[in-house]
Amino acid sequence: MTTDTTHSIEAIRKEWGTRLLILGHHYQSPAVLAHADVTGDSLELARMAAASQAARIVFCGVHFMAESADILTTPAQQVFMPEPGAGCPMATMADDYQVEKAWSFLKRQGDDWLPVVYVNSTARIKAFCGRTGGSACTSSNAPRIFKWALDQGKKVFFLPDIHLGLNSAHDLGIPDEQTAIYDYQKPDGGLTPEALKDVRVLVWGGYCPIHVNFTVADVQAARQNWPDAKIIVHPETPKEIVRMVDAHGSTAQIIHYVQAAPDGSTLVIGTESQLVKRLAEVHKNRLTIKMLKGSFCPNMAKTNQQNLLRILKDWPDRNQVKVPSALIPDAKLCLERMLAL
Ligand code: SF4
Structure with missing residues (x-):
């Protein structure tokens, strides 16, 4: 840890006081977390962002998390990332064009589907979910959100993580035969209407490399x-x-x-x-x-004390995370449904 850098960051934090909120995800290094006002998982940090009055929020995590913070805060508040190139590969495995195509395919089958999207997804996917009546979920509450959808007599279309989807269905006692995988690299997800007949939970084929x-x-x-x-x-x-x-x-x-x-x-x-x-x-x-085995997330590791200090000193535009305003109402609906459940 560089002592000068540590002192400079702390001096700027002191100067800003409550006008600045630094959020640190649990996967960040101890050197970065030493400067965080709050350390948490994506759900805890989303709640903190939503409750915050700070003028500037610095998100030490990956891009979808900063997007969620921007969606949940007011237009007057600004969200920054020390390294905006810190993305989540899983989140980019579901793009809105592919998801809209999948949704049309499912609607054509005549069943009543409801999307549930993992917070590890882009703002565009959250907006799709909000618009179509669905909710976000995290790895803490996924089974509960699935139950919310199933209790309405709907079938769950979960994205983008195949494993969280299958594990959450299993946690609810849903047999494997009532789940299926939508392979987004194949036409119609590689599925036939017949294969979908008894399915209650359909999961997108994305995954976390870590x-x-x-x-x-x-x-x-x-x-x-x-x-x-x-x-x-x-x-x-x-x-x-x-x-x-x-x-x-x-x-x-x-x-x-x-x-x-x-x-x-x-x-x-x-x-x-x-x-x-x-x-x-x-x-x-x-x-x-x-x-169990060493498995570090290289994207989480892109944030360090040096780029944290740079942003606090200069606030460059390229580091601000701004979700297009047209997406915000639907994406907000998707996140707020989860926070209310
Ligand atoms: S650990 Fe996995 S899900 Fe989390 S940010 Fe890294 S790649 Fe994405």
Whole structure:
């Protein structure tokens, strides 16, 4: 950590006071999180952005998160990212043209569908979802939002993460035969009307490159190396792995699981490595925490103290994240439905 940079950032934060809010996602480095007013997962940070009165919000995370902050704040508030090139590959796996095509295909089948979109999606996809009556969800509340849609007698069209979709359906007791995958690289998702007949949850074929790194062999190796350990993974991990470990949960749920673990126990965690490293450090006097496998998100790592300081000094236009105003009402509806549920 550069001491001069640290002092400069802190001096600017002091000068701005409550007019500035710095939000830090759990996958950021300790050097960046040292300057955050709030550290949280995407749901917690979305709530903070929505409640904030700060004139400027700096989002240390990835692009879709800053977009959500811009959607949920007033036009007078400005949202910036230290590195606007920090995107999420999963979010870009569903573009609005492909999604509109898929939606037309589903509507032609005559069933009553409702979209549910993971917050890890672009503002355009959120606007599509809001416009068509659906809701956003996070990895913490996905099963609850699916239930909200299913209880209305609808079929769920979930995007963009295949694994969160299949794991959430399984959490609700929906058999695999009542789920299907929409392969966006194939015409009509590679589906026929017949194949969709009994489907209650249809999931888009996107994925997180960081969480699909974990394999069955990694779990078998962990069981051998630490036979008494509990293993927990994030639900963006493929279902084969989720079904063979002791628990699965969102970032916030993993943190709670660690906090509640009995003293002296060993935990093996399958999620982004920056978070696992921090948990191991925080709980080192009480728990042994191991990574299921090292898997760092390179996009989260694009934010550092240097680009954080640069933005706080110069506020360059290119670092402001501004969702087109035409998208905001529908995208806001999509996020607000989730926040209200
Ligand atoms: S960890 Fe995965 S879902 Fe999260 S920002 Fe990185 S690529 Fe996207």
